[in-house]
Amino acid sequence: MVREGFQIEVETIDAQVGEMATLARGMLRDGLQSLLDLDREAANVVVSRADELAQLDEDIETNVLSLLALQAPVAGDLRRMGAALKLITYLNRIGRYGYDIARMTQGWTEGLDHVARPVYLKEMASKVEAMLDLVLAAFRDHAAPDASPLVELEDDVDALRYSVWRECLTYMAQDTRHIEPSAHYMMVARYLERCGDNVCKMAEKLHYVATGERLLLP
C-alpha cells in the first residue's frame, strides 16, 4: 500500500523548496549584478521579489507543519520534512542577502562610480552559486551532497573575502572618496561569505536526510 495522498504532499513541498531555491539564487545573482552595473531598475526588480520569497517561506512551513500534524511521517520522510524547515530558513537568508545588496544599489550615491571593477565579488558569487547548484542537485536527486568540492569552494569564498577586505583597505587609505564604495564591497563580501556558510549547513542537513548520519563540515 502506497500512501498516494501523502506522497503527493511530499512532492508538492519538494517542488516548493525547489522553487524557493531558484528564487533565492536568482535574487542573490541579480542583486549582485545590479550593484556591479549600478543598475537601479534591476535592483528594484530584486527588491520586489522579497514578498514572494517571504510568502514561499510561510507557505512551505505551513505545508510541512500540516503534514507533520496529519500524516505523522517517519524515517526518511520525517528527515526530509525536518530538513525542509531548515532549508527554507537558509534559502530565505540567501535571498535576503540578494535583497540587501539590491537595496545597496538603490541607495548608491548618485554619480559615484566604482573604485575599480569589483572582480573578486563576482568571483565569490560564482563560487557560492556553484555551491548552491551542488546542494540543490543533491536535494533533487535525494542524495547526499559531495562534501569535498563544497569545502574547497567554501575555502575559496573565505579566502576571497579576505582579498576583498585587504583591497578595500588599500582603496580607503588612498582616497577618502573610496570609503563609501569600499565599505559596500566589504559588506557584500561578508554577505557572500555567509551565503557560503548557509549552503554548507544545507549540505549537512541533506546528508542527514539521505543517510541518517549527522555530518559536520569542517
Next chain:
Amino acid sequence: MSTTTGSSDGATAPGARRPPTAAIHSTEPLPLQPEEVAIHIQDLQFYYDQDAQALWDIDLECPRHRITALIGPSGCGKSTLLRCLNRMNELIDGTRYEGHIFLEGTDLYGTEVDPVALRRHVGMVFQKPNPFPKSVYENVAYGLRLHQKLTKKELDERVQWALEKAHLWDEVKDRLDDAATGLSGGQQQRLCIARALAVEPKVLLMDEPCSALDPVATQKIEDLMLELKKDVTIVIVTHSMSQAARVSDRTAFLYKGKLIEAGPTRQIFEAPREDLTEQYITGRFG
C-alpha cells in the same frame, strides 16, 4: 565554515586552508549491556507443524523495565513470537521450536520449567478484553488464590493494590461485586491488566491491547504502560506505528517470520538501517 548560522565570523584566514574532510556523527545505537537484558531470544525457529515454519533465526534482546514493541505486517510472526515468551504456543498441537529464550538467565524451554508457573512470571494481556464471567473483585483475586495462600485481609489488600496499579481502583471501588462484563471496554482491559499484575509478574506481554479501544481508553492504557515499566518488562505487539513510537523504548520489525531490524525506537523511526523497515514504517507496503 562557521558551524553556526549566527553572526560569528566563520571565514578562514588566508593561507590556512582546511583539509576537505568532514566529521560524521554516527547514529549507530549502542548495544545493550548484558546486565540490562531481561529477555534474550537466541536463534529461535518456530514451526506450527512439520512444514509450516513461522519464525526463522530470531535473535532479540528485550531490556529490563523497558517497553519493547514488535511491529510488522499481518502474518509476519509477531504474535507468534510474543506467545513463545510464555509458551502459549504449546497449547496448539503440532507446534515445535528450536533455539533458546532466556528470562533473567533461565531458559524458558528448560525441562525443569513448569509452563503454568512460568505464566505467573510472564503475564499476558490480549487484543480483546477477556474478563472472567465473575465479579470485578474475583477477576483479580482468582489468580492470587491459585498461586498463593493469603488471608482475606491480605487478598483484599492485594486486589486493591493491583486495581490501583492498573489505574482502575477509583472507578470500581464501589462496585467490586458487580459483574466485570458490565464495565466499559477500556475498564475491562485495565481489569485484565490488574489481573495479570496481581501475581507480580516479571514480564507483561501485550498483544495489540488497544486495538478494540477508543482513543481515550487507549491513552489510559498507554499512560499505564509507561508507569508499569518501572516494575515490569513489557513486550507489546502493535499494528499502530504511532503507538509503538509513543510508548516503546525499543522496536523490533519482523517480516515474513524474520527479524529484519531491532533497535532504539527513536532510531528505528528516525533513521532505520534497513530499507524494508523504512518501507514498512513509511507506509510504502504492508
